Amino acid sequence: MELRTNPKVTAAVQVRGLTKHYGETRALDGVDLDVAEGTVMGVLGPNGAGKTTLVRILSTLVRPDAGHAVVAGCDVERQPYRLRRAIGLTGQYASVDELLSGYENLYLIGRLLDLNAKGARRRAEELLERFSLTDAAHRPSKTYSGGMRRRLDLAASMIGRPRVLFLDEPTTGLDPRTRNEVWAEVRRMVDEGSTVLLTTQYMEEAEQLASDLTVFDRGTVIATGSVESLKRQVGQQTLTIRPARAEELDAMIRRLADHGLAAVPDGEGRLTVPAGDEAQLTAVVDALGGSGLGIAALETRLPSLDEVFLAITGAQSAPSSLEPAA
Amino acid sequence: MTAYAAATTPAAPAAPSTPSTLTAPPAPPELVPAAAEDDDQRTSPRATLHHVAALTRRNLMRMKADPESLLDALLMPILFTVLFVYVFGGAVAGNSHNYIQYMIPGMFGQIGLSLAMAVGTGLNVDFTSGVMDRFRTMPIARSSVLVAKLLAESCRSAVSLVILVAFAMCLGLRIHTNPLGVLATLGLALAFGTGVVWVSMLLGMAMKNPQAVQGVGMLLIIPLQFGSSIFAPVRSMPGWLQGFTKVNPLSALADASRALINGGPVLHPALLVLAWSVGLTVVFAPLAVARFRRRT
Numbered sequence: 001m002e003l004r005t006n007p008k009v010t011a012a013v014q015v016r017g018l019t020k021h022y023g024e025t026r027a028l029d030g031v032d033l034d035v036a037e038g039t040v041m042g043v044l045g046p047n048g049a050g051k052t053t054l055v056r057i058l059s060t061l062v063r064p065d066a067g068h069a070v071v072a073g074c075d076v077e078r079q080p081y082r083l084r085r086a087i088g089l090t091g092q093y094a095s096v097d098e099l100l101s102g103y104e105n106l107y108l109i110g111r112l113l114d115l116n117a118k119g120a121r122r123r124a125e126e127l128l129e130r131f132s133l134t135d136a137a138h139r140p141s142k143t144y145s146g147g148m149r150r151r152l153d154l155a156a157s158m159i160g161r162p163r164v165l166f167l168d169e170p171t172t173g174l175d176p177r178t179r180n181e182v183w184a185e186v187r188r189m190v191d192e193g194s195t196v197l198l199t200t201q202y203m204e205e206a207e208q209l210a211s212d213l214t215v216f217d218r219g220t221v222i223a224t225g226s227v228e229s230l231k232r233q234v235g236q237q238t239l240t241i242r243p244a245r246a247e248e249l250d251a252m253i254r255r256l257a258d259h260g261l262a263a264v265p266d267g268e269g270r271l272t273v274p275a276g277d278e279a280q281l282t283a284v285v286d287a288l289g290g291s292g293l294g295i296a297a298l299e300t301r302l303p304s305l306d307e308v309f310l311a312i313t314g315a316q317s318a319p320s321s322l323e324p325a326a
Numbered sequence: 327m328t329a330y331a332a333a334t335t336p337a338a339p340a341a342p343s344t345p346s347t348l349t350a351p352p353a354p355p356e357l358v359p360a361a362a363e364d365d366d367q368r369t370s371p372r373a374t375l376h377h378v379a380a381l382t383r384r385n386l387m388r389m390k391a392d393p394e395s396l397l398d399a400l401l402m403p404i405l406f407t408v409l410f411v412y413v414f415g416g417a418v419a420g421n422s423h424n425y426i427q428y429m430i431p432g433m434f435g436q437i438g439l440s441l442a443m444a445v446g447t448g449l450n451v452d453f454t455s456g457v458m459d460r461f462r463t464m465p466i467a468r469s470s471v472l473v474a475k476l477l478a479e480s481c482r483s484a485v486s487l488v489i490l491v492a493f494a495m496c497l498g499l500r501i502h503t504n505p506l507g508v509l510a511t512l513g514l515a516l517a518f519g520t521g522v523v524w525v526s527m528l529l530g531m532a533m534k535n536p537q538a539v540q541g542v543g544m545l546l547i548i549p550l551q552f553g554s555s556i557f558a559p560v561r562s563m564p565g566w567l568q569g570f571t572k573v574n575p576l577s578a579l580a581d582a583s584r585a586l587i588n589g590g591p592v593l594h595p596a597l598l599v600l601a602w603s604v605g606l607t608v609v610f611a612p613l614a615v616a617r618f619r620r621r622t
Contacts, residue, residue, distance in 0.1 A: 059463045079366040084465040095456030099391040100384065111380035112466050114373060140391055156460065 012037045012164050012195035013058065017067035020053050027053040029219040030067065035164075035212075040186070040196040042210030042227075044203070044309060049216035051199035052092065055168045058197070059089045072163045088157030089166045095153060098142035102133050102152050105141060106159060113160045127155040131185065147178030154185060165189055167198045171205060183208055203306045215312055223312045230312075231302050236276035238301060239284055242269060244294030252293050259287035275300055369467045377470040378477070385448070385478030399440070399482055403433055403490040410557060411497065418558050423498055430494040431587045432556035432580035434487065434511045438519030439551075439576070441483040443543045446526030448475050450539045453531065453621065468618070476523065480516070487512060507586040514586070514599055518579055521603030524610035531617050556580045575602040 013035035020028040028050045035041040043051050056062040058071055060080040069076045074083035096105045103124055110120030128137045131151040136144060141152055150170065157165060167186065171179040186209055190196055200206055206213055206227065213230055215223040223230060243252050246269050256263040256273065261284060263271040275281045281300070288295060303311075369377070389396050407430065415425030452458045452471070461471055491499070491508070501508060526543070533539045553567065554576035560568055571577050575598070582595035 061459060061462055081369065081465045082367045084463055085367065087463065089460070089463045091456060091459060093456050095460040097384065097388065097457050098455065099388045104384075104387060108380055108384050109460075109464070112377055112461070112464050114376070 010037045011035060011070075012039075012072060013041070013197055014070045015054075015058075015067070016069075018054070018057065018064050018069055019066040020050075020057060020062065020064050026219045028057070028064070028067075031216075031219070031221055033214055033221065033224075035195055035197055037195055038190065038193060039212060040190055040198060040210045042206035042213045043197065043199040043216060044201070044206055044213055045199075045216030046201070046313070048218075050219040051216055052168055053219075054216075055089070055091075055166045055197070055199060059087055059166050060084060085160070086163045087166060088160065088162035088164075090150075090154050090157045090168065090170050092169045092172060096141050096149060096156060099140055101138045102128060102141050102144070102148075102155075103137040105152060106156060109156050109159045115159075123159055127158060131155045132181075147174050147181075150174060150178070150182065151185075154182060158185075158189065161192075162194060164195045164197070167196060169199055169201065171200075171202065179205075203304060203309060215309065217313050230308050233308075236274060239273045239275035239281060240266070240297075240299045240301065241271045241273065241284075241288075241295060242297040243271070244296040248293050252288070255291050255293060256284065256287050259283060261287060367465070369465060374467045374470050377466045378474050381470055381474030382477045385474055386481060389478070389482060396482070399444070399486050400489055402440075403437070403486055404493050406433065407490070407494060407497070414557070418562075426494060426497055426499050427588060428559075428584070429557060430490070430499050431511065431583035432554075432576075433490060434583050434587075435515045435518065435576065435579035436551065436556065437483050437487050437490070438515035438517075438579075439522055439547065441479050441516075442519045442522035442526045443540075443547065444479045444482070445472075445475050445523050446528075446530030446543065447536050447539045448479065449527060449530035450533055450536045454535055458621075472527075472618070483519075502588050503586060511583045511586045514579065514582055514596060517603045518575065518599050521606035524607060524614040527614040528610060528617060531614075531621060550574055550576050554580060575599060578602070 011034045013033065015031055015033040018028050018031040018033075019026075031050070031054065033041075033043075033054075043054065045051050053062065057064050057076060058069055060076055060083060063077060071083050072086035074080075074086065076083060096102075097108070100108070106124035106127055107120050110123050111117070115123060125134075125137075128134050131154065133148060133152060133155070136148060141149060144152065154167075154170065165186075170186070171182050174182065183205070186196060186198070196209070198205070198209060210227060212226050213224065214221055215230075225233075241252070241263075243249055249265060249269065249271065252271060253263045253265065256271075261273055261280070263273045266272050273280075273284055275284065407426075410429055411422045411425050415422035415429075419425035419428050449472070452461075458471070462468070529539050529542055533542065553570050554574045555571060556576060560571045560577065563571060578595040578598035582592055582599055584590065585592040585595065
């Protein structure tokens with residue numbers, strides 16, 4: 001686990017004991033979270049884990065039942081107006097006015113953020129250009145494709161150059177190319193000094209953008225740390241070997257066993273060998289080298305975030321299912 | 327586990343039931359810096375005026391971008407006028423000319439009603455489309471969204487009123503009093519509309535989609551509209567219906583408008599309309615505002 005409790009680090013988002021109930025459902029149940037200034041925090045979790053509730057509380061859309069949250073130095077409950085000057089939000093559903101053009105949407109938001117007419121126009125044009133929407137600037141946004149609309153929504157949340165940007169599943173339902181564009185813009189925001197809190201169901205997205213991760217399940221934080229540290233906790237690096245001749249699979253397992261290496265067939269004609277460090281990797285190469293056994297492919301890999309996520313949520317739900325009924 | 331316990335000792339309650347989790351959440355440091363009391367930067371009145379202007383412009387641009395909805399508001403009065411004057415005019419008032427003089431003033435009053443309903447529908451569109459969420463994360467006064475909606479709808483109503491009057495005058499409507507009478511009619515219609523707007527707001531926030539708002543709105547409006555003195559004199563109706571039409575505020579509104587355009591006693595129906603407007607406001611405004619605050 002990373003030591004992220006250093007009080008010297010200014011936190012852009014600080015959450016303590018945040019709780020929100022909807023009837024019997026505990027959407028959030030005593031959540032603690034810190035996001036350091038200028039970093040990207042990825043919030044991962046299955047549907048209904050409480051990710052969206054967290055974002056809605058932090059952006060002043062929903063009031064918490066208990067606990068505290070401070071964003072950009074402002075208390076969500078006591079200083080909502082001050083807080084709103086410091087944030088941008090892009091939700092799961094694009095919240096742009098469909099009847100208005102892209103330009104008019106951005107111009108309106110500029111005016112509502114107290115830019116003068118000229119300033120609002122300039123900022124709108126600048127962001128349309130940046131999100132490759134200039135050609136479509138004066139078309140009603142309902143004629144936009146899903147990706148264009150999401151880009152417009154993202155542009156809208158950037159008008160005021162927010163210190164903290166909340167992105168609630170920003171690329172859900174987007175094609176890979178548009179997803180890459182959104183990612184590039186998020187990185188650029190971070191380069192310019194913004195702090196980002198990103199909820200996502202895509203491990204790849206978290207890996208691409210986030211430096212730190214928090215995993216939610218049923219309203220609580222079940223794991224937190226850097227991407228690398230979470231991966232390391234779940235499992236080590238492995239080496240996958242594909243024999244050149246399929247019938248030599250067993251011979252290869254025996255050969256590796258002779259060298260004290262436990263190889264496991266993966267059922268698809270490949271072998272998996274633990275290779276957590278350099279020594280293990282070298283041992284494998286030594287064992288197979290000069291054995292006459294041909295190798296078609298070699299690949300090392302860390303566990304994917306999918307595996308990390310399943311391991312963590314699995315470990316979390318396992319005890320309850322094993323609990324004796326009495 | 328109580329919420330309080332969760333807030334003060336986050337790790338303790340979870341620990342016994344979850345052995346050997348891969349990563350325990352970090353023990354949180356002491357609480358976040360407490361916010362200073364009451365130093366929130368609320369929006370200044372001057373800034374709010376600018377916001378209302380920007381949002382009104384937005385609502386007007388929406389109308390421009392959606393000509394069908396505009397057409398509806400502009401053509402309905404004309405359609406009603408033509409149909410009623412020439413289909414029922416002869417039967418109700420002996421001839422269509424007399425009927426124009428009778429019905430058109432009643433139609434004026436209705437414009438306030440349709441204005442109010444349009445505000446509720448518009449609000450629902452903003453809530454359901456997610457645009458309201460965007461506004462609510464911005465440092466603007468909550469009320470500016472509402473005021474802007476009202477202003478834009480008033481503009482639309484003014485246009486449809488001008489069209490209605492112009493059209494009716496072409497058909498032979500005569501103003502027997504003076505232009506002030508027409509303005510007073512408009513004022514009364516607006517006053518009534520401001521009473522109804524709270525009901526419409528409640529509907530707009532309670533219903534799941536704009537179609538539902540319009541559906542329920544029509545269900546309320548049609549009996550009020552036809553069970554009134556707008557289209558036919560109350561005395562021609564059966565007794566049980568007269569009971570309803572006499573208390574129906576649209577009857578009072580129609581009677582007052584007629585008196586303001588054709589001459590006649592104005593005070594009693596006008597006061598009735600104002601009383602209704604105040605009554606509706608007293609009952610529904612707190613409910614609507616409370617709901618609006620809860621959702622914003």
